[in-house]
Structures are given as structure tokens and as C-alpha cells.
Amino acid sequence: MNLAAFPLVVGILLAALTEAVAGTVLATARFDMIGDIYATTDEFSRLDVVYAAAKLTGFVLSPWLLGKVCARTCLRAATGAMTLACGAAALTFDLDILVGLRLLQGAAGGVLLVSGQTMLFQTFPRSSQPVVQCFFAMGAVVAPATLAPYMEGWLVDSLAWTWIFLSIVPIGLAALVLLVLAQPGAGVHAKAGRPDWPGLLLFSIAAYCLTYVLSQGSRWQWLEELSILRLMLGGTVSLTLFMVYQLRAGRTDALLDLSIFRFSGFAFGFVASIAAGIALAGSTYLIQSFVVTILGMTLTAAGRLLLPGALAFIGTLLLTALLVQRHGIKPIATVPLGIIGLMVAMWMLSGSTGESGFPDLMPAVLLRGLALGFLFLSITLITLLDLPGRKIAYGVALFNVGRQTGGLFGVAFLETLIDHQTALNRSVLTAHIVPGRVAVTERLAALTDGLAAHGVELDTASRAAVQILARELTMQASVIAFDTAFFAVALFFVGAAPVLVTVKIVLGRISGREEKKMVGTPQQVRSA
Structure with missing residues (x-):
């Protein structure tokens, strides 16, 4: 350049x-x-x-x-x-x-x-x-x-x-x-060709309905709310009709050129982009939410925590580019490093507590940045590098759709998981907070004495101690829920990695067969 x-x-x-x-x-x-x-x-x-x-x-x-x-x-x-x-x-x-x-x-x-x-x-x-x-x-x-x-x-x-x-x-x-x-x-x-207005309308309806469902579904308990159910059905029907319309339309009339899925690199990269979107958006959402809601950091402090990860991210992006461009290493070689790094980083964050601070979280944040750098550039090159000129725009569009959709799914799943786990953890912890238990009595007494020492009347201090204990209980339930969510992201890659490997192998074999058909057998070549 x-x-x-x-x-x-x-x-x-x-x-x-x-x-x-x-x-x-x-x-x-x-x-x-x-x-x-x-x-x-x-x-x-x-x-x-x-x-x-x-x-x-x-x-x-x-x-x-x-x-x-x-x-x-x-x-x-x-x-x-x-x-x-x-x-x-x-x-x-x-x-x-x-x-x-x-x-x-x-x-x-x-x-x-x-x-x-x-x-x-x-x-x-x-x-x-x-x-x-x-x-x-x-x-x-x-x-x-x-x-x-x-x-x-x-x-x-x-x-x-x-x-x-x-x-x-x-x-x-x-x-x-x-x-x-x-x-x-x-x-x-x-x-x-002419504008594909029917396809654009169907996709716009599907995008709005499904985006609303994914972003607001957890708040409304998903299918328990009639409006969410209606939007999900409407979005699914619109998306199905859009796909049917795209497959039946002529190549110059369709909004998207789905023939690019015949390129094995793009087909694999599209699947990988969904997984990468889940990892990027999901981990960002979890880290920011944890440090703000649980650790009580300001928005500036939360952003400062992520900032060193940007340097690590950029560093491995440049390293990956150097390895691929100067040393001829295939982009797929760095993908396992990214997956393993993300798994380890999320596993490290799953041990966080309400007392965690910058020194406790920083190693995992840095490792996450390193892993994302190894992952994203390689997936981009695998997906788009071999597409012919006229198909690049379609490939870039679908690649971004996959990443964006993966991010929406990832955040929606994690929001739901945290909500359910918080409620479950609180009910389990509450079962152990019973009157007469020594640990409960001692904790309430300590809180009451502390409030009374600051001039609060004894009756008021006693009632306030119960409320403080209830808040601490909810906070601990939330901490455990976030730890579970961090660990869930790590487990996601335990399942996603074999799927990606299988997709790569299957697509490679299909591509090999098509190349043999195009070239022909040696006997056919000699006769030609």
C-alpha cells in the first residue's frame, strides 16, 4: 500500500x-x-x-x-x-x-x-x-x-x-x-436491474419485527407476551417469504445474489461471522454491564477498563496481517488462537466477585482483545478474499448481516440468562436466610450496631439492617448470574468450535467435488 x-x-x-x-x-x-x-x-x-x-x-x-x-x-x-x-x-x-x-x-x-x-x-x-x-x-x-x-x-x-x-x-x-x-x-x-421493492419491503418488516423481539423479548418474558409472539410470527413469515422470493427471482432482479454461497470460503465465513458477532457483542455487553451495575464503576471507568483491550486488539490485527501478507500463512491458522483465547478470557471473568477491581479484570480484558484480533481479520479474509469483483458487494453485505444478527442473538440470550439466573439464585440464597440461624443473626446484629453507632435509632436501624441484607442478597445473586453468563460464553465456543470445523470440512469436500466435475476425469481430458 x-x-x-x-x-x-x-x-x-x-x-x-x-x-x-x-x-x-x-x-x-x-x-x-x-x-x-x-x-x-x-x-x-x-x-x-x-x-x-x-x-x-x-x-x-x-x-x-x-x-x-x-x-x-x-x-x-x-x-x-x-x-x-x-x-x-x-x-x-x-x-x-x-x-x-x-x-x-x-x-x-x-x-x-x-x-x-x-x-x-x-x-x-x-x-x-x-x-x-x-x-x-x-x-x-x-x-x-x-x-x-x-x-x-x-x-x-x-x-x-x-x-x-x-x-x-x-x-x-x-x-x-x-x-x-x-x-x-x-x-x-x-x-x-430494477429496484427489488417487494424484497426490500419483506426484509424491512422482518428486520424490524425480529430486532424488536431480540432486543425487548427478555424484558417481556418472550412468548408469554402476546405482542412479542405476534412480532416473532410476523418477522419469521416475512423472512421466509423474502428468502423464497430471492430464490425465485432473477439474478438481476433479486435484492441479494445468494449464489455466493457456492464459494466454500464465503459459506464458512458467513457461519463463522455469526459466532464472532455473538462473541464480540456478548462479551462487550457482559463486561460493561458487570462493571457498571455490580462494581458500581462510572461510565468513564468502565470505558477505561476496556481501553487497554483496544491496544491488544489492534496489536493482534497487525500481527495477523503481517503473518498473512508477508509470511504467507493461511488466515484459518489464527482462528483457533482467537477461539481458545476468548474461551480462556471468559473463563477468567467467570470468577469475578463484587469486590473485583481493575487488577482482577485487566488480564482477562487484555486476553479478550488479543483473541478478537486473531479472530476477526482472519474470518474477514476467509470470507471475502476469494470472491470475484462483481460479487464482493453481496458478500460484504451478507457478512455484515451475519455479524450483526449474531450480536443481537448473543445479547438477547445473555440478558435472558442473567434475568433467570438472578431470580433463581435469589430464591436459593433466600432459602438459607431464616430467622434464628447464627450467621443471619450475627450479620443483622452487626448491621444494626453499625447504623446505631452513626446515630440511627435502634428500631429504625433494625428495620434498615433487614433491607440492607436483602439488597446484599440480590447483589450476590446478580454476581453469580454474571459469572454464569461469562462461563456460558466460554461454553458456547466449546460447542461452536466443532461445528465450525465440521462446516469447513464438509464445504471443502463439496468444493473439491465441484472442481473435479469442472475439470473432468483424466480420460475425459484426453478425449477432449
């Missing part, structure tokens, strides 16, 4: 960074925003749902857009839309306007990521892709998982949540300037 390409790569990285910050802002500023915009929890959930659904829709719409205009134009338009929408979001407290702006941000973010990564594949030769995709991953994967939480936490604690949206504006403007200055690359158009 020469210096002339530097503005293009940095411009795409900064553009991806705008989506990283916009996509994670609600996870950090949720409670501050709810108070400022006077929204209930259900009303506020619309901001989450419309963003994720619009982002998924933007992913699948991007290949058609890239068939109409070049990736460069698409990327500039999406970056400009993201910058304007984020700037406007910082100036309003109206919920309905914010919902509309989040819809625009999500669609722009989806188009931005697909067009940016597609442009990198189209512009740079195959030999340079490990390094190029390494830089793209810094903005698209590293930033939302490690860098953005610290920046957003500091802005919320020091200023206000509106400053998070405002901070995106200079980043977006810098990206636009660099994209204008960059030399144009050789784009490859997919020759899109």
Missing part, C-alpha cells in the same frame, strides 16, 4: 468510526437520554430498534446501490447523511424526531460499512488486503467494542450525551475531506 492510498484508507476508517460511535451511543447514554427526552422505557426502545433494523436494511440494499453508482459516491453520500443526522440529533430532545434521525443513521451506517469495505476490495490488489482490511477493522470492529465506550462514557460523565452526537460531526467532516482528496479507485459495478 503506497502513500497515495493513505487518504482513502484513513477516510474510510474515519467514516466507519462515525458508525461505531453512533451505533453504541444508546448503550452508554441510555439513562441520561431517557430523563432529558421524557421517554418511558418502551418509548426509548424505539431508538434502539429502528437503528438496528435500518442498519440491517442498509446492508442488503447496498449491493443494489453500488450497482447504480460507484462505491466512492455511495460512501460519500452515506458519510454525509450520517454526519448531518448526528449533528441534528444533538440539537433536539423530541422523541419522534430522534426516532427519525436514528432511522437515517442506521440506514446510512449500513450503506457506509458495505460501500467502504467493498471499495477497499475493489481498489487494492489481493496481496494488500490483509493490511487494508486490518485498518478497516480498527474503525468497524475495534472502535465499537473498546474505544467508543471510553470516549462516550467520558463525555456523558463530564458534559452531556448530546456531545457524543456532536463529536461525530468533525470525524465525519474529516472523513469527507479525505475521501474527496483520495485518488479514485477502479470500481466494479454489479449491473443492478
Whole structure:
């Protein structure tokens, strides 16, 4: 990669960074925003749902857009839309306007990521892709998982949540300037036909319904709530009809080109992207929730905890790129290192307690960063590197859909697991808190004496001691639930690793048979 390409790569990285910050802002500023915009929890959930659904829709719409205009134009338009929408979001407290702006941000973010990564594949030769995709991953994967939480936490604690949206504006403007200055690359158009409006409508309905179910299902006890059941059925039917329509439509009319699944590398990478999305989003959600709700850290401190993991993440991304590009190592070689590292990191976190601090959590956080670096770049190269030019946009779109969907499933499962485990643990612990038990009596007496020593009346202190013990009981139940969730992520890879190996072997054999059919037997070749 020469210096002339530097503005293009940095411009795409900064553009991806705008989506990283916009996509994670609600996870950090949720409670501050709810108070400022006077929204209930259900009303506020619309901001989450419309963003994720619009982002998924933007992913699948991007290949058609890239068939109409070049990736460069698409990327500039999406970056400009993201910058304007984020700037406007910082100036309003109206919920309905914010919902509309989040819809625009999500669609722009989806188009931005697909067009940016597609442009990198189209512009740079195959030999340079490990390094190029390494830089793209810094903005698209590293930033939302490690860098953005610290920046957003500091802005919320020091200023206000509106400053998070405002901070995106200079980043977006810098990206636009660099994209204008960059030399144009050789784009490859997919020759899109007429717009696939029925397919787009079906996918949009499915994306909204299923995103709402996955993000809010745990809060409403899943199928016990009639509205969740209806949305799940509606989303499933819409997605099924969309897939049938895509398979029956002509190649130029369909929204997606599903023939790319015939490439064994892409088929394997798509399955692996779902697992990687579960690992990335699930582990990020668990760590942030644990340190804020259990350890009582500020948002800034929680982000600071993840920050060293970003350096480890970037370090192994660069190392993987060097090994693949300079030393010719196959990308699949680092995937086992990533899986094993994540398993060990989650196992280490499963031993956390309510008294854990930075020194206790930091080794696991660093190991997680190292593991994700070995995992994500390799999966990207395996999935997309061998696709022909006209199919790259479709591959990038589906790859991002897989990662995003995996993240939604992972967080939904972990939220449900924590809720159920907390209730179960509390009932088990409560069974041991009985009147007359020596340990209970001594603990209540100690709490009562402590409160009385600070001037609280004896009767009031006695009642307060019971309430304090109840809170401690709930806190301990939550700690055990988080430990179980951390361990569940480690166990997930115990089951996922054999599945990925089996998929790789099966796809390799299928690919080998197809190659033999295409080449023909030696006798057929001689007769020809």
C-alpha cells in the first residue's frame, strides 16, 4: 500500500468510526437520554430498534446501490447523511424526531460499512488486503467494542450525551475531506436491474419485527407476551417469504445474489461471522454491564477498563496481517488462537466477585482483545478474499448481516440468562436466610450496631439492617448470574468450535467435488 492510498484508507476508517460511535451511543447514554427526552422505557426502545433494523436494511440494499453508482459516491453520500443526522440529533430532545434521525443513521451506517469495505476490495490488489482490511477493522470492529465506550462514557460523565452526537460531526467532516482528496479507485459495478421493492419491503418488516423481539423479548418474558409472539410470527413469515422470493427471482432482479454461497470460503465465513458477532457483542455487553451495575464503576471507568483491550486488539490485527501478507500463512491458522483465547478470557471473568477491581479484570480484558484480533481479520479474509469483483458487494453485505444478527442473538440470550439466573439464585440464597440461624443473626446484629453507632435509632436501624441484607442478597445473586453468563460464553465456543470445523470440512469436500466435475476425469481430458 503506497502513500497515495493513505487518504482513502484513513477516510474510510474515519467514516466507519462515525458508525461505531453512533451505533453504541444508546448503550452508554441510555439513562441520561431517557430523563432529558421524557421517554418511558418502551418509548426509548424505539431508538434502539429502528437503528438496528435500518442498519440491517442498509446492508442488503447496498449491493443494489453500488450497482447504480460507484462505491466512492455511495460512501460519500452515506458519510454525509450520517454526519448531518448526528449533528441534528444533538440539537433536539423530541422523541419522534430522534426516532427519525436514528432511522437515517442506521440506514446510512449500513450503506457506509458495505460501500467502504467493498471499495477497499475493489481498489487494492489481493496481496494488500490483509493490511487494508486490518485498518478497516480498527474503525468497524475495534472502535465499537473498546474505544467508543471510553470516549462516550467520558463525555456523558463530564458534559452531556448530546456531545457524543456532536463529536461525530468533525470525524465525519474529516472523513469527507479525505475521501474527496483520495485518488479514485477502479470500481466494479454489479449491473443492478430494477429496484427489488417487494424484497426490500419483506426484509424491512422482518428486520424490524425480529430486532424488536431480540432486543425487548427478555424484558417481556418472550412468548408469554402476546405482542412479542405476534412480532416473532410476523418477522419469521416475512423472512421466509423474502428468502423464497430471492430464490425465485432473477439474478438481476433479486435484492441479494445468494449464489455466493457456492464459494466454500464465503459459506464458512458467513457461519463463522455469526459466532464472532455473538462473541464480540456478548462479551462487550457482559463486561460493561458487570462493571457498571455490580462494581458500581462510572461510565468513564468502565470505558477505561476496556481501553487497554483496544491496544491488544489492534496489536493482534497487525500481527495477523503481517503473518498473512508477508509470511504467507493461511488466515484459518489464527482462528483457533482467537477461539481458545476468548474461551480462556471468559473463563477468567467467570470468577469475578463484587469486590473485583481493575487488577482482577485487566488480564482477562487484555486476553479478550488479543483473541478478537486473531479472530476477526482472519474470518474477514476467509470470507471475502476469494470472491470475484462483481460479487464482493453481496458478500460484504451478507457478512455484515451475519455479524450483526449474531450480536443481537448473543445479547438477547445473555440478558435472558442473567434475568433467570438472578431470580433463581435469589430464591436459593433466600432459602438459607431464616430467622434464628447464627450467621443471619450475627450479620443483622452487626448491621444494626453499625447504623446505631452513626446515630440511627435502634428500631429504625433494625428495620434498615433487614433491607440492607436483602439488597446484599440480590447483589450476590446478580454476581453469580454474571459469572454464569461469562462461563456460558466460554461454553458456547466449546460447542461452536466443532461445528465450525465440521462446516469447513464438509464445504471443502463439496468444493473439491465441484472442481473435479469442472475439470473432468483424466480420460475425459484426453478425449477432449
